[in-house]
Amino acid sequence: MATAEDLQVKPKADVLLQTGPSRPPRNMGQIIRFLLLFAGGILMVMPIAFMISTSLKWPHEVYNLNFIPDEPTIENYIYVLEDGRFYWWFLNSLIIAVITTICSVIFDSLVGYTLCKFRFPGRYIVFIAILSTLMIPTEMLVIPWYLMSQQFGWLDTYWGIMFPGLMTAFGTFLMKQFFETVPDDFIEAARIDGLNELQIWWTVAMPLVRPALAALAIFVFLGNWTAFIWPLIVTNSVEMYTLPVGLSSFGDEADVAWELIMTGAAISTIPTLIVFLIFQRFIIRGVVMAGLKG
C-alpha cells in the first residue's frame, strides 16, 4: 500500500535545485569563474563573520583589522547575558515567533484547503477579499492597529505584538496552490471511510503537503523573528521588547561599546543561521517554491 510519503507531492523545486555531482573545474575559464564566485561568496559572508569575530574579541582588539581574535573570549556574551535584558528579549522573540508560526501555518492551510477543495456560495468573494489584502502595506495598518490595541489594552503585551500576524494572505495562497496537487479521489475515499471534514483535512490532506508547510513555517518564523516596526510601536517597557527592538535600543545607549553591540547582533542572528545550516536544502527549496508560486 502506498504510504503518505510515497504520495507526497514532489515539489518542482526539487528538480530545479538538483546540484548534481561535484565536478572539479576542467578548463581555465571554469577555474576563473569558480575563483571569482568563491571570492564573492566570502565577501557576502564577511559582515556576518566580522560580527561574530568581533563579539569574541577583548575591547583592546576590537578596532584591529585582524579577523581571528588573538585571544578569543566569550566575556562579551557573559556580560550581555548577565545584564539580563537580552535573555528576556530572546525569550520574547522566541515565544512570539513560535506561536505566530504555529497559528499561521494552521489557519493558512485550513483556509487554503477550504478555498481549494470546497465549492460553496461565497467562495469567490472570500478568495478575492483575501487576495486583495496582499496589496495593503503593513505600514498603512499600524496606526489603526495601535489605536485598536490602545482601546482593548493590548499595548505592551504578547497578544498585542502577535495579533496582526496570526494569519497571512501569502501563506493562504501558497497552501491553496499546494492543495491543488492533492487528488480529489483521496479526499472522496476518506469521506466514504467515514472521516469528517476536519479529520480529512488534518489526517489526509495535511501530510501530503508537508514540504509546503515546512516552507511556510520557515518564512513565517523568519518574518516574525526579524519583525521590527510593529513590535517597536506596540511595546513600551523594556521587558516586553523583542530582540530587534531590544538591540535597537541597546545600540542607541550612549556608552555601549561596539563589541557588545556586535554580541547582541550575533545573539539575534546566530539562531536563524543555525536553523539555516541544519535545514539548508529545505529552506532553499522553500524559497523556490514560494517564488515559483508567488
Place this chain on the structure above:
Amino acid sequence: MKLYRDLTIRQKKIVWAWGFLAIPVLFYCVVRFYPTGNAILISFQDWNLLGARTWTGLDNYKKLFGDPVFWKVFKNTFVYLLLGTPVSLVISFVIAYHLDKIRFMHGFLRMLYFLPFMTSAVAMAWVWRWFYQPVPIGLFNNFLASIGIPQISFLNSTSNALPSILAPAVWAGLGFQIIIFMAGLRAIPKSYYEAARIDGVSTWTVLWEITLPLLKPTIVFIVVFSSIGFLRIFDHVYNMTTQNPGGPLNATKPLVLMIYQTAFSSFDMGYAAAQTVVLFLVLLAVSLLQLRIMRDR
C-alpha cells in the same frame, strides 16, 4: 445535530466550509479590512490621540503636498527604489548565471550567497553602521587607512549616507534573488540551448535571445518583489541613523520613517494616516506599472 443530519451532502459541505472559514473571515475583517478603512478615514481627520477627532476634509493631503520635507522624503524613497532594484537585479543575475554553470562546490557557494538572507535587518544595520564609522572605529575606514586611501565619510555625509544605508539592504536581499534566478534558469528547457549550439550561435546571442526572454516571468517577479521592499525600507534607515533618524538633514529619510515619526513622535495621527494612504497608492501604482511594462515587452 438532527438538523445537520437531515442536510444533503452538498449542504453539509457548505456548513463545513463556512465553519472552517468563520474565524479567518472574522480575522481578516477585524485586522485587515477594518483598519484599512480606518486609516483612510483618519487621513481626513485632525487628531493627536488625546483631543477630539475633527473632520478636516482634504487638509492633511493639502498640508502634505505643500510640505517640502514630504517631497524630500518622496524623492529619497524613489532613490532607494531606483538605485536598489536595478543594482540588486544585475548583481544577482550575474552571480546566478555563473553559479548555475559551476558544479564544483556548488552547494557550498550557494550557501555563502544565501546566508545574509537569514539575518535580521536590525542586527545587520548595526554591523554595517559599525563598518561605516570613522577611524579608529570603523572597519572600512580602518581598511582604507591601512592602504593609504583618504577617509570616506559614510553616514555623516548627505550624499553618501543614502547609498551607504541601501548597501546592506541590497546585500541582504541578494541571496533570495540569486536562488530565484537559478531556479528560473534551470526551468529553461535544455533543448533550446542544444539547438543554439548546433546552429553555432555565440554565447552572448544565447544570453540575449534565449535566456533573458525566457526568464521574463522570473525577472518580473524579482523586480516587483524587490521594488516593494525598497519602497518600504525602514529597519536599516532607522537603526543606522538612531541619533538623528533619517538624517543627516533628512537625506536618508524614506516615507515609512516619516510616517513613523509623524504618528509616534508627533502623534499627528491624521497627517500620518494621509502619508500611509500615499504610500499605499505609490506601491499600487509602481506594482501595476511594472507588471504592465514587463508584460508588454
